[in-house]
Amino acid sequence: xxxxxxxxxxxxxxxxxxxxxxxxxxxxxxxxxxxxxxxxxxxxxxxxxxxxxxxxxxxxxxxxxxxxxxxxxxxxxxxxxxxxxxxxxxxxxxxxxxxxxxxxxxxxxxxxxxxx
Amino acid sequence: xxxxxxxxxxxxxxxxxxxxxxxxxxxxxxxxxxxxxxxxxxxxxxxxxxxxxxxxxxxxxxxxxxxxxxxxxxxxxxxxxxxxxxxxxxxxxxxxxxxxxxxxxxxxxxxxxxxx
Numbered sequence: 508x509x510x511x512x513x514x515x516x517x518x519x520x521x522x523x524x525x526x527x528x529x530x531x532x533x534x535x536x537x538x539x540x541x542x543x544x545x546x547x548x549x550x551x552x553x554x555x556x557x558x559x560x561x562x563x564x565x566x567x568x569x570x571x572x573x574x575x576x577x578x579x580x581x582x583x584x585x586x587x588x589x590x591x592x593x594x595x596x597x598x599x600x601x602x603x604x605x606x607x608x609x610x611x612x613x614x615x616x617x618x619x620x621x622x623x
Numbered sequence: 624x625x626x627x628x629x630x631x632x633x634x635x636x637x638x639x640x641x642x643x644x645x646x647x648x649x650x651x652x653x654x655x656x657x658x659x660x661x662x663x664x665x666x667x668x669x670x671x672x673x674x675x676x677x678x679x680x681x682x683x684x685x686x687x688x689x690x691x692x693x694x695x696x697x698x699x700x701x702x703x704x705x706x707x708x709x710x711x712x713x714x715x716x717x718x719x720x721x722x723x724x725x726x727x728x729x730x731x732x733x734x735x736x737x738x739x
Contacts, residue, residue, distance in 0.1 A: 613665040
C-alpha cells in the first residue's frame with residue numbers, strides 16, 4: 508500500500524528555521540517531491556530527491572534517506588510569505604509510470620504558519 | 624509561455640447535474656494528470672492521459688467519472704450526476720513528452736467544484 512505521513516500543522520517565527528518531516532511507505536520508489544501550496548492556489552514545485560542526501564536551493568533544502576523512508580524540508584530565514592501548506596509526494600513504481608511520469612502519491616500536507 | 628490553464632476556477636452544480644472541467648496543458652506538454660483534493664485531504668491521483676489515450680485511470684471512481692484528452696483542444700474531466708461528495712478541488716498537471724526523472728510537474732490553479 509501507499510502511505511505518506513507528515514505533521515498536520517506547524518508554527519514558526521519569522522527569521523527562524525523550520526524542518527518539516529515526511530515518512531513514506533510506498534510500492535517502489537522513483538523519487539520524492541516537495542511542493543508549496545498557498546490557500547486556493549496551485550501546488551508549486553520546490554524540490555526533488557531521488558538519491559540519499561541533502562539538496563540545497565536557496566533558503567530551502569530537502570533531505571532524503573531511502574533506507575529509512577524519510578525526508579525533510581528545511582526552510583531557513585522564514586518570511587511571512589512562507590505561510591502555506593507543504594506537500595510531500597512520492598513517485599512510486601508503477602506499470603504505467605516511466606521514470607519521469609507524474610503519478611504521484613501525496614501526503615495530506617503540513618500547514619505552516621509563520622508568525623512575527 | 625502560459626502555464627497550465629484550468630477553467631472554470633469555480634463551478635457550482637446541483638445534485639444530479641453534470642460537471643465539465645477543462646485543462647489546457649503547458650505549450651509543448653502532451654501528458655496530462657488529474658488529481659482531486661478533498662477538504663483536509665491530500666491530492667489523490669485520478670487519471671493519466673496522453674493525446675487521445677488514457678494511460679492509467681486507476682484512481683478514477685468506477686462510475687460517473689470520465690476523462691479525455693482529444694487530439695485538438697483541452698483535456699476534459701466529466702462528472703455525471705454529481706453528488707455532494709464530489710465537492711472538491713480538481714487539479715490538472717502536465718509534463719512534456721520527454722520527461723526526465725527530475726522534470727518538474729506543473730499544476731494548474733484548480734477548479735473548485737461545489738455541489739449544492
